[in-house]
Amino acid sequence: xxxxxxxxxxxxxxxxxxxxxxxxxxxxxxxxxxxxxxxxxxxxxxxxxxxxxxxxxxxxxxxxxxxxxxxxxxxxxxxxxxxx
Numbered sequence: 115x116x117x118x119x120x121x122x123x124x125x126x127x128x129x130x131x132x133x134x135x136x137x138x139x140x141x142x143x144x145x146x147x148x149x150x151x152x153x154x155x156x157x158x159x160x161x162x163x164x165x166x167x168x169x170x171x172x173x174x175x176x177x178x179x180x181x182x183x184x185x186x187x188x189x190x191x192x193x194x195x196x197x198x
Contacts (some may be wrong), residue, residue, distance in 0.1 A: 122145075122193065 123131075128142075135145045158164050 120195070 131145065132142055135142045138145075140148075153164060156164070
């Protein structure tokens with residue numbers, strides 16, 4: 115059974131992901147589901163352990179990096195600021 119979620123990304127990232135999905139004859143939703151399935155099927159303890167696949171270079175500019183933030187208030191403030 116499918117469940118809906120709402121995610122926010124940079125517009126350019128979404129456009130690149132849509133192009134990638136279209137070229138591979140898959141919907142953006144199914145691509146996202148596939149990626150989450152790959153991430154959660156492994157036994158990863160942290161983002162640093164997560165393998166970076168070839169598709170990252172196809173949808174990202176420059177080197178991929180993960181920014182870890184633990185301050186929920188900061189995340190909320192940044193999110194709300196980006197909506198203005």
